[in-house]
Amino acid sequence: MKVVIIDYxxxxxxxxxxxxxxxxxxxVLSNKLKEIMGADKVIFPGVGEANSAMKMLxxxxxxxxxxxxxxxxxxxxxxxxxxxNDTEEGNxxxxxxxxxxxxxxxxxxxxxxxxxxxxxxxxxELFHGISENEYMYLVHSYYAENCxxxxxxxxxxxxxxxxxxxxxxxxxxxxxxxSSYTGELLLKNFLEL
Amino acid sequence: MLAKRIIPCLDIKNGRTVKxxxxxxxxxxxxxxxxxxxxxxxxxxELVFLDISATLEGRKTMLDLVLKVAKQINIPFTVGGGIxxxxxVEALLKCGADKVSVNSSAIKRPDLINELSKKFGNQCIVVxxxxxxxxxxxxxxLAGGTISTDLDLFEWAKEVEQRGAGEILxxxxxxxxxxxxxxxxVLKKLSEELNIPIIASGGAGNxxxxxxxxxLGKADGALAASVFHFGEIEILDLKRKLxxxxxxxxx
Numbered sequence: 001m002k003v004v005i006i007d008y009x010x011x012x013x014x015x016x017x018x019x020x021x022x023x024x025x026x027x028v029l030s031n032k033l034k035e036i037m038g039a040d041k042v043i044f045p046g047v048g049e050a051n052s053a054m055k056m057l058x059x060x061x062x063x064x065x066x067x068x069x070x071x072x073x074x075x076x077x078x079x080x081x082x083x084x085n086d087t088e089e090g091n092x093x094x095x096x097x098x099x100x101x102x103x104x105x106x107x108x109x110x111x112x113x114x115x116x117x118x119x120x121x122x123x124x125e126l127f128h129g130i131s132e133n134e135y136m137y138l139v140h141s142y143y144a145e146n147c148x149x150x151x152x153x154x155x156x157x158x159x160x161x162x163x164x165x166x167x168x169x170x171x172x173x174x175x176x177x178x179s180s181y182t183g184e185l186l187l188k189n190f191l192e193l
Numbered sequence: 194m195l196a197k198r199i200i201p202c203l204d205i206k207n208g209r210t211v212k213x214x215x216x217x218x219x220x221x222x223x224x225x226x227x228x229x230x231x232x233x234x235x236x237x238x239e240l241v242f243l244d245i246s247a248t249l250e251g252r253k254t255m256l257d258l259v260l261k262v263a264k265q266i267n268i269p270f271t272v273g274g275g276i277x278x279x280x281x282v283e284a285l286l287k288c289g290a291d292k293v294s295v296n297s298s299a300i301k302r303p304d305l306i307n308e309l310s311k312k313f314g315n316q317c318i319v320v321x322x323x324x325x326x327x328x329x330x331x332x333x334x335l336a337g338g339t340i341s342t343d344l345d346l347f348e349w350a351k352e353v354e355q356r357g358a359g360e361i362l363x364x365x366x367x368x369x370x371x372x373x374x375x376x377x378x379v380l381k382k383l384s385e386e387l388n389i390p391i392i393a394s395g396g397a398g399n400x401x402x403x404x405x406x407x408x409l410g411k412a413d414g415a416l417a418a419s420v421f422h423f424g425e426i427e428i429l430d431l432k433r434k435l436x437x438x439x440x441x442x443x444x
Contacts, residue, residue: 014286014287019376110388111388112359115413142318178267183267
């Protein structure tokens with residue numbers, strides 16, 4: 001199986017590659033459109049800030065290619081947020097796969113949310129073998145609202161989408177590559193889709 | 194609900210853990226990778242590696258170590274010690290570190306925080322602050338607490354938040370090493386006056402100290418070294434007791 005991790009800038013995406021390696025899969029880091037389109041599974045990670053990330057995607061034509069992919073795609077953290085319609089971070093227009101907006105957490109809670117929080121209302125084969133209320137590791141200041149594509153929710157200041165799915169597109173706000181054995185199981189499930 | 198974090202800290206010199214580590218069933222007590230694995234398998238929520246190498250060779254060894262840790266550990270980890278430039282941070286993140294912690298270099302040149310946060314995102318920039326009370330005022334210290342500054346703890350903490358720190362790791366030098374508990378009054382004030390997570394460090398001696406720092410000190414996480422390294426407190430046992438006290442933890 002060929003797994004490609006989209007490499008469109010600086011940031012810590014090595015961890016994702018290492019997580020797949022622990023599952024016995026050599027995932028490739030690539031920004032080549034052909035290689036990404038030809039993969040069996042595509043990981044769309046998040047790096048830094050939304051506006052500059054979208055610019056980097058635009059420069060390489062990835063903004064056009066990603067929404068057209070037909071194999072299973074997993075957006076992680078900012079990757080998931082960029083698959084949404086728009087985000088308040090830098091007033092950025094997203095790729096529009098998920099019909100939902102991304103907003104900043106209100107200041108009644110500490111921002112960023114940093115640490116382990118539970119996932120609930122699980123509704124996808126991505127969570128096969130994962131129970132309600134298991135903990136995942138999250139680090140983020142912006143969140144996707146609830147919508148019809150929501151397949152998991154988390155509570156921080158309010159209940160929001162910690163995972164989304166539409167057709168072959170999956171998105172998770174948490175970092176499965178840093179979420180201990182539960183996260184590993186989720187990545188394994190993704191490989192088996 | 195967001196869980197409170199338990200964070201063991203490992204001091205690294207030239208690629209090896211220093212300050213005693215006394216685990217049963219550990220083949221090599223100096224091997225940080227083996228220690229990190231044990232901690233991550235036994236309930237640690239995060240790890241901190243503090244590089245205290247003084248030489249360039251030691252620093253290079255640290256990068257290699259970070260890479261090896263990232264390959265094997267499935268929980269987040271922070272690297273601190275001697276970080277003073279964008280290049281330092283870039284190299285660490287490329288090897289798989291999740292966060293970096295800056296201290297003295299941020300005091301010497303506060304713009305570093307803005308630059309790092311802008312380039313890498315505030316979520317990966319931890320500012321460590323060491324402070325102690327001098328004539329009733331909390332004063333920030335640098336260079337591992339050896340040099341005192343005129344900076345007031347609370348003013349400096351607010352400044353680093355405003356400059357883009359994603360988290361503060363606060364060590365009370367008055368409490369560090371005493372095993373008499375964390376500096377909960379100060380922690381509570383930091384936690385209430387700031388809107389970023391605060392990690393408590395310095396003073397852990399028993400399980401009640403952790404309960405207190407979460408309940409009284411309002412800390413978001415608690416960091417400790419020797420009580421974990423010497424097996425005085427077992428992380429899973431600690432977390433069970435925290436849960437019995439209605440403190441949210443990942444078990």
